[in-house]
Amino acid sequence: MKISIHQINKLRKLTGIGIMDCKKALTLTKGNIDEAIYFLRKKGKEISITRSSFQMKDGAVISSVNADYTSGTIIGISCETDFLSKSHEFLNFLLELSKKSLNSFSKEGFLESFFSKKELVKDAIFRKMAIVKEKLELKIFERVDSPFVIDYTHNNHKISTLIGFSSKINKSPARNIAMHVTAMNPLSIDEDDIPNTIVEKEINFIKDQIKKEKIRSEDIKQKIVEGKIQKFIFNNTLLNQKFIRNNKINVKEYLNQFDNKIKINFFKRVKI
Known part of the structure; x- marks a missing residue:
């Protein structure tokens, strides 16, 4: 059966697939458009199976x-x-x-x-x-x-962020905070949300560092641990981080410039 250019173009328009693949599909299905579409979809599924050993990086x-x-x-x-x-x-x-x-x-x-x-x-x-x-x-x-959600995707399409606010806020500062999360990767919103396991792990790491410095005074050791852990929490919690566009203030202070009653309910940051 001879396949017309009109048939090939119609299938190509419906599927977005190349001319030669469309011609082959129509030839095998004797010009039946629906069967040809099914054939091409099946071909896509075969790609999924035969390429399964490739590293998806x-x-x-x-x-x-x-x-x-x-x-x-x-x-x-x-x-x-x-x-x-x-x-x-x-x-x-x-x-x-x-x-x-x-x-x-x-x-x-x-x-x-x-x-x-x-x-x-x-x-x-x-x-x-x-x-x-x-x-x-x-x-x-x-x-x-959330009552108000803003998003931001970095221009390399490798990192995306969503933030949920407790109420409506101007899009510009909201997106600035989403950009901040994308760039600075906080562990949690504030110190109350940071997982205890992470804090404990950091404390153990700090104690190991102190041992190497051979500090004898237990009071000094305790003050060093407290100071370093406080710094760790401030550096890794969103509201306490220095705002990326103005490091003289933190994110909470930046947010309060627009509405001191609004809260950040949660955020999601995905990086690949």
């Missing part, structure tokens, strides 16, 4: 918030090469997925949701695999719901 993350700034997501797709992870095709696809992810509440639910009227997200990812010839996988799905 590359990819990108992106964040999005909904129209009223009450929900946000971070998603991350892994691929096989750094070249693909930086390409416009890959990043545009990631952005499309990101916008769709705002309607989902879990990774599993997102994969089973609709990317388009006739295609699930998981199938759209399989289809894209057939186009780019690399294994793609949804590795990250994080969601934040």
Whole structure:
């Protein structure tokens, strides 16, 4: 059966896949568009299986918030090469997925949701695999719901942050704080939230350092431990960190300039 240019172009428009692959799919399915689409999706699934031994060390993350700034997501797709992870095709696809992810509440639910009227997200990812010839996988799905949510993705698409505030705040300072979290990677919001295990580990590390200095006085040792642990907590808790855009004030002081009643409920920072 001879396959027409019109059929090939129609399939290419529907799938975004190259001319030769579309022609092959139509030839094998005797010109049936629906069967050809299924064939190409199956081909994408075969890429997932045959490339499973590749190390999934590359990819990108992106964040999005909904129209009223009450929900946000971070998603991350892994691929096989750094070249693909930086390409416009890959990043545009990631952005499309990101916008769709705002309607989902879990990774599993997102994969089973609709990317388009006739295609699930998981199938759209399989289809894209057939186009780019690399294994793609949804590795990250994080969601934040709060009275006000802001997001920030670093321009290299390797780090994304979401912050949930207790009430509405001007987007500019909110995003500045999201940028701060992205850059400074705090362990928690304040000293009350920092895990005890982390504090204990740091205390043991400080004590080991003191032993090497051969300090005899127990009072001096205790004061050194207290001082160093306080510095550690201040350097690693968001509200106490020096604000990245003005190191004369901390993040809490910066936030209070706009609203001294507003609180940061939580944040999520993802780095790949």
